[in-house]
Amino acid sequence: MFVQTEITPNPNSLKFLPGKKVSNDIPIEIVDKNETNNDLIRNILSINGVTSIFLSDDFLSVNKDEKIEWEDLKHIIISFINDYYSDGNEIVLDKESKNSQIKDLSDVEKKIVQILETKVRPAVARDGGDIKFKEFKNGVVTVSLQGSCSGCPSSTMTLKQGVQNLLCHYIPEIKEVIAI
Numbered sequence: 001m002f003v004q005t006e007i008t009p010n011p012n013s014l015k016f017l018p019g020k021k022v023s024n025d026i027p028i029e030i031v032d033k034n035e036t037n038n039d040l041i042r043n044i045l046s047i048n049g050v051t052s053i054f055l056s057d058d059f060l061s062v063n064k065d066e067k068i069e070w071e072d073l074k075h076i077i078i079s080f081i082n083d084y085y086s087d088g089n090e091i092v093l094d095k096e097s098k099n100s101q102i103k104d105l106s107d108v109e110k111k112i113v114q115i116l117e118t119k120v121r122p123a124v125a126r127d128g129g130d131i132k133f134k135e136f137k138n139g140v141v142t143v144s145l146q147g148s149c150s151g152c153p154s155s156t157m158t159l160k161q162g163v164q165n166l167l168c169h170y171i172p173e174i175k176e177v178i179a180i
Contacts, residue, residue: 001085003078008061008128010152012051014070015128016060018081023093027130029054029146040084040092044077054130054147055093061128061147109136111171116143120163124149131163139175141167155179 006015030036031052033045044053044060049068054061062077064070084092105113113133124131129149135142143163149155164177 001082003081005074005078006128008148008152009154009158010063010128010148012066012151013061013063013128013148014074014077015148016062016077016081017058018060018085020058020085021091022058022060023055024057024091025055025093025095027054027056027125027146028093029130029150038092040080040089043080047073047076049073050077052150054128056125056130056147059125059128060092063148063151106136108171108173109133112136112141112167112174115167115170116163119166123162124158127152134180136174139173141174141177143177143179145179 002019004017004019006017008015029052030041030045033042036042041053041055044050044062049065050062050073051065052063054063060081062073064073116131116133120131127148129145129147129152131149132144132146133141134144143159145155145159149158159177159179164174167174167177
């Protein structure tokens with residue numbers, strides 16, 4: 001098995017592509033190894049300098065402390081991924097979650113979620129991250145950035161010039177987009 005890596009706009013995040021299914025659940029970021037029983041996730045989060053792991057359908061993004069170099073981490077992470085799949089595991093997260101975002105949303109909120117899902121999420125996924133709708137109140141959309149996007153130096157520019165401009169274009173009620 002050959003695990004590929006891709007750099008992301010965030011210098012403290014690296015995208016790992018195992019060439020196999022990673023998750024059939026909604027994208028999720030895990031920062032504490034005690035939040036999961038999965039051996040791969042626990043092993044990666046146990047590495048000194050690793051701060052979080054983000055799992056999507058076909059990749060993992062690993063975030064690190066800025067004081068640690070990727071050369072000190074990359075090979076052990078790849079080794080853990082190879083060992084995990086070599087042991088016969090077919091997927092890292094194998095569960096189906098119902099998307100809780102579609103609860104009792106207003107029409108404007110449903111439009112926001114639809115635009116984020118179809119126009120924004122694919123772009124941020126290419127960079128190893130994710131964006132999730134949290135709230136729309138008084139013209140302000142609140143989102144959560146995960147994976148490579150959290151802590152990325154260019155995420156503020158992407159949020160304001162990309163996401164905010166896009167949402168304001170389609171939904172005039174929106175005045176600002178902020179991340180929590």
